Amino acid sequence: MQILINKSVAFVVTMMTVFAVEAVAQGVSYQRVADMLYLVLSADRAVYTEKVVQRLTLDEQVIMVSEHFEDDAALPLPSQMFRFGSEYVADETEDFSYSLVSLDPINKKNGPGTDLEREGLEFVVDNPDEAFYGEEELGGQLYFAAVYADIAVAEACASCHNNHQDSPRDDLEVGDVMGGVIIRIPVE
Numbered sequence: 001m002q003i004l005i006n007k008s009v010a011f012v013v014t015m016m017t018v019f020a021v022e023a024v025a026q027g028v029s030y031q032r033v034a035d036m037l038y039l040v041l042s043a044d045r046a047v048y049t050e051k052v053v054q055r056l057t058l059d060e061q062v063i064m065v066s067e068h069f070e071d072d073a074a075l076p077l078p079s080q081m082f083r084f085g086s087e088y089v090a091d092e093t094e095d096f097s098y099s100l101v102s103l104d105p106i107n108k109k110n111g112p113g114t115d116l117e118r119e120g121l122e123f124v125v126d127n128p129d130e131a132f133y134g135e136e137e138l139g140g141q142l143y144f145a146a147v148y149a150d151i152a153v154a155e156a157c158a159s160c161h162n163n164h165q166d167s168p169r170d171d172l173e174v175g176d177v178m179g180g181v182i183i184r185i186p187v188e
């Protein structure tokens with residue numbers, strides 16, 4: 001009997017520990033945070049490209065889109081909008097950062113910057129519906145990193161890149177993977 005009681009106490013303690021561990025695990029994971037951030041980023045990116053750039057430039061032809069949007073009084077490129085957002089976030093917090101990169105960049109600065117970025121980009125080119133997750137150490141800090149396929153959601157994406165003089169590709173089509181969004185979160 002004594003043994004039985006001891007066993008049940010041990011069982012209760014074990015279960016409490018299991019519940020405690022589960023409760024910690026139920027906190028939002030790095031992966032889930034990255035997935036949620038990506039959803040917002042990609043939604044804004046697609047909406048800007050389709051509802052602003054594509055509609056006002058290609059469809060209704062009321063304004064141009066230009067890399068030199070200030071001089072040309074034109075719309076900024078979708079990638080510029082994305083970068084301005086990421087710079088804004090970088091000024092506000094070190095809790096996360098993000099960028100847009102590609103294996104075939106128009107701007108060489110947008111090529112993969114680390115081994116993980118290259119590996120992630122290669123993965124999403126082959127698996128556009130899946131994200132790539134990993135960890136990497138940069139400057140003595142460990143980061144969780146997620147890479148998501150950046151897809152030509154609108155005709156404007158493919159046609160502008162195909163016609164750009166610095167683009168290594170001229171065969172892009174709607175639906176193709178053009179690069180990747182990288183989200184980094186420092187691991188505490």
Ligand code: HEC
Nearest residue numbers: 049065078079102105106107110151152156157160178179
């Ligand atoms: C009007 C032209 C234009 C449109 C439209 C456009 N891009 Fe770009 N994109 C560029 C230019 C120019 C750059 C390089 C900008 C820079 O200097 O960082 C770029 C950068 C990028 C990059 C970073 C790698 C690189 O090539 O430098 C990716 C990825 C990308 N664009 C994907 C897209 C996708 C996806 C869309 C549609 C949602 C899109 N682009 C729409 C012109 C365009």
